[in-house]
Amino acid sequence: MPAFKTKSQFKTSEKNFLKVTETAQKRKFIIDFDSTFTQVEGLDELARIALKGAPNQTETVKAIKDLTDQGMSGEISFSEALSKRLALLSANKTHIEELISFLKGKISKSFARNEVFFEHYADDVIILSSGFKDFIVPVAKELGVKEENIYANTFEFDNDGNITGADQSNPLAGNGGKIKLVESLNLDAEIHVIGDGFTDYEIKASGLGHFFYAFTENVARPGVMEKADHVVKSLDEFLWLNHLPRSQSYPKSRIKVLLLENVHQAAVKAFEDEGFDVEFHKGAIGEADLCEMIKGVSIIGIRSKTNITPKVLENADKLIAVGAFCIGTNQIDLEGCTERGIAVFNAPYSNTRSVVELAIGEIIMLIRKIPSNSERMHKGIWNKSAKNAYEIRGKKLGLIGYGHIGMQLSVVAEALGMEVYFYDAVDRMPIGNAIKCKSMEEVFNTVDVVSLHIDGRPENKKLIGKKEFDQMKDGVIFLNLARGFVVEIPALVDALKSGKLAGAGVDVFPKEPRTNDDPFESELMGLENVILSPHVGGSTEEAQEMIGHYVPERLLEYINNGSTTGSVNLPEVQLPLLTDSHRLLHIHKNVPGIMAKINTIFAKHNINVRGQYLKTNETVGYVIVDVAISYTPEFLEELREIPETIKFRKLF
Ligand SMILES: NC(=O)C1=CN([C@@H]2O[C@H](COP(=O)(O)OP(=O)(O)OC[C@H]3O[C@@H](n4cnc5c(N)ncnc54)[C@H](O)[C@@H]3O)[C@@H](O)[C@H]2O)C=CC1
Numbered sequence: 001m002p003a004f005k006t007k008s009q010f011k012t013s014e015k016n017f018l019k020v021t022e023t024a025q026k027r028k029f030i031i032d033f034d035s036t037f038t039q040v041e042g043l044d045e046l047a048r049i050a051l052k053g054a055p056n057q058t059e060t061v062k063a064i065k066d067l068t069d070q071g072m073s074g075e076i077s078f079s080e081a082l083s084k085r086l087a088l089l090s091a092n093k094t095h096i097e098e099l100i101s102f103l104k105g106k107i108s109k110s111f112a113r114n115e116v117f118f119e120h121y122a123d124d125v126i127i128l129s130s131g132f133k134d135f136i137v138p139v140a141k142e143l144g145v146k147e148e149n150i151y152a153n154t155f156e157f158d159n160d161g162n163i164t165g166a167d168q169s170n171p172l173a174g175n176g177g178k179i180k181l182v183e184s185l186n187l188d189a190e191i192h193v194i195g196d197g198f199t200d201y202e203i204k205a206s207g208l209g210h211f212f213y214a215f216t217e218n219v220a221r222p223g224v225m226e227k228a229d230h231v232v233k234s235l236d237e238f239l240w241l242n243h244l245p246r247s248q249s250y251p252k253s254r255i256k257v258l259l260l261e262n263v264h265q266a267a268v269k270a271f272e273d274e275g276f277d278v279e280f281h282k283g284a285i286g287e288a289d290l291c292e293m294i295k296g297v298s299i300i301g302i303r304s305k306t307n308i309t310p311k312v313l314e315n316a317d318k319l320i321a322v323g324a325f326c327i328g329t330n331q332i333d334l335e336g337c338t339e340r341g342i343a344v345f346n347a348p349y350s351n352t353r354s355v356v357e358l359a360i361g362e363i364i365m366l367i368r369k370i371p372s373n374s375e376r377m378h379k380g381i382w383n384k385s386a387k388n389a390y391e392i393r394g395k396k397l398g399l400i401g402y403g404h405i406g407m408q409l410s411v412v413a414e415a416l417g418m419e420v421y422f423y424d425a426v427d428r429m430p431i432g433n434a435i436k437c438k439s440m441e442e443v444f445n446t447v448d449v450v451s452l453h454i455d456g457r458p459e460n461k462k463l464i465g466k467k468e469f470d471q472m473k474d475g476v477i478f479l480n481l482a483r484g485f486v487v488e489i490p491a492l493v494d495a496l497k498s499g500k501l502a503g504a505g506v507d508v509f510p511k512e513p514r515t516n517d518d519p520f521e522s523e524l525m526g527l528e529n530v531i532l533s534p535h536v537g538g539s540t541e542e543a544q545e546m547i548g549h550y551v552p553e554r555l556l557e558y559i560n561n562g563s564t565t566g567s568v569n570l571p572e573v574q575l576p577l578l579t580d581s582h583r584l585l586h587i588h589k590n591v592p593g594i595m596a597k598i599n600t601i602f603a604k605h606n607i608n609v610r611g612q613y614l615k616t617n618e619t620v621g622y623v624i625v626d627v628a629i630s631y632t633p634e635f636l637e638e639l640r641e642i643p644e645t646i647k648f649r650k651l652f
């Protein structure tokens with residue numbers, strides 16, 4: 001679904017609503033072009049294009065960029081920066097054509113998504129730039145800016161179409177150009193100036209502008225930011241601050257997303273592309289630090305090693321959603337999240353295949369005694385022998401836990417000629433030729449290889465100990481790629497040392513290092529025919545990339561549209577896209593009478609309901625109502641004040 005509304009989705013009634021909120025005072029919006037309307041500086045890019053392939057390209061482009069920065073930050077005068085830059089450029093008209101098509105793809109993201117503002121205020125938006133009309137006009141017109149409202153320099157060319165300089169009669173070619181130009185416009189309005197440079201601030205400083213907004217989506221210049229009335233990370237923030245037509249009900253650049261444990265960059269991009277304020281960390285974060293870091297965060301993305309504990313939740317003053325970029329959610333206080341109306345999502349299938357492949361690989365390696373052979377070889381010992389080395393064909397594989405991973409492993413193992421037996425706490429239908437067992441003990445008594453694929457629910461703590469190992473046949477291969485705490489490590493060590501187990505593959509541990517810089521310790525270290533791996537069952541490029549797309553999609557659907565598809569703790573609702581209405585999302589305690597209270601408020605305020613959806617689970621109810629836009633703040637307040645309300649959001 002689109003993350004923001006396009007012009008056509010922004011219906012008349014919504015525009016009318018926004019009109020009402022306008023102030024009586026006429027406003028004009030003076031907007032800078034380079035690094036504000038577009039993500040880049042036009043002249044720098046022109047230099048890059050014109051000097052492509054030239055021997056001195058890198059140095060010249062850098063020199064031009066340095067001059068741009070010096071001019072923008074006020075270190076040297078504007079006219080000095082401009083004339084020096086033009087002297088370094090060896091550009092002509094064909095380069096300008098290339099630049100225009102490049103710049104059309106580099107319109108700042110928050111500008112591109114707010115076409116509705118430019119359309120609505122076409123008469124009041126002024127582009128004021130020390131750049132050049134030759135490339136600014138075709139780009140700014142893309143969003144509906146009127147050509148007559150674009151003020152900028154113009155190039156001068158020689159007969160061959162080469163740029164020779166700037167039209168010096170234009171006030172914008174000299175120092176203080178922007179001020180002179182605004183003065184000449186005689187604007188009788190409240191002037192709002194948006195830009196990233198010192199010359200933009202100077203309009204306000206000269207007394208001609210009323211407000212200056214330092215725009216930092218593309219470049220943040222501290223010297224300019226400290227002069228600003230407001231620092232805005234996106235145009236959305238500017239529009240929100242001024243109650244102007246916009247595509248985001250609340251600016252995403254004010255919504256903090258904290259991504260931990262090196263989640264795939266696709267996830268970072270998904271949130272950044274929509275303008276969220278993203279913070280990324282490679283490692284997991286411990287409880288004490290997370291209690292601080294979580295403050296002000298609306299969305300957190302974690303993997304298996306960051307614990308969202310009750311204490312963390314106590315500090316999560318703004319948290320709306322948790323994304324587990326993995327399968328397991330045992331690291332999250334799900335109950336606490338539900339009670340607080342925080343939606344939790346995971347990636348239930350994306351790394352299944354990766355775990356299965358690792359399990360198959362380990363079974364073959366262990367049954368052939370490759371780990372111990374390999375270790376000896378590294379010490380120079382050659383010990384060629386078939387003794388106690390077997391094929392997996394015809395061997396019996398026992399699966400404890402026959403969920404997504406267990407089932408897929410079952411299919412692949414059968415394809416390799418293994419017989420599969422399984423036990424699951426839930427009555428699961430066998431796939432292929434797998435044989436369902438009534439207990440773990442029945443599996444243990446039967447099979448040659450035991451592999452655990454249960455989830456990490458608290459009841460599974462120490463599920464496998466001495467008693468269970470004793471129930472297994474002698475010489476069994478044992479795998480744990482599920483969760484470390486489900487196995488009693490001392491009992492596993494004893495079973496390996498005594499020869500009860502012929503080998504083991506262990507990917508998960510009761511205590512795992514939080515980052516790659518922390519040491520790993522385990523009693524399993526140094527044991528014969530044991531494969532230890534650093535919890536990499538799901539760590540493949542394929543799985544991580546898939547997860548990096550899948551989880552943000554779920555989170556964004558929830559944030560943007562209210563859908564809870566795939567949530568592991570909130571009632572699942574798949575909602576239609578929101579058009580021509582406002583959407584109210586109300587999460588409440590699931591107690592009798594709550595819907596009556598909600599409906600009474602709707603009736604009292606005579607609200608025109610366009611769609612209503614309700615789903616409950618044991619703890620909470622989630623009601624979504626699409627309403628016509630003509631409601632009052634008092635109506636919203638009354639809904640919010642229903643005592644059973646847990647969370648209330650409004651989307652448009
Ligand atoms: N090593 C790694 O990197 C990875 C580890 N995992 C772990 O694997 C687990 C399983 O993943 P999926 O198969 O996708 O989950 P799933 O939820 O589809 O399957 C788990 C199955 O275990 C069963 N189960 C739970 N406790 C049981 C018990 N005591 N006895 C018998 N059956 C029991 C459940 O009924 C369910 O059918 C995850 O929860 C996660 O902890 C998952 C992905 C990667």
Ligand SMILES: O=C(O)C(=O)COP(=O)(O)O
Nearest residue numbers: 303304305326327328538
């Ligand atoms: O998916 C799971 O549950 C896993 O155990 C994988 O965890 P990870 O993403 O590697 O921290």
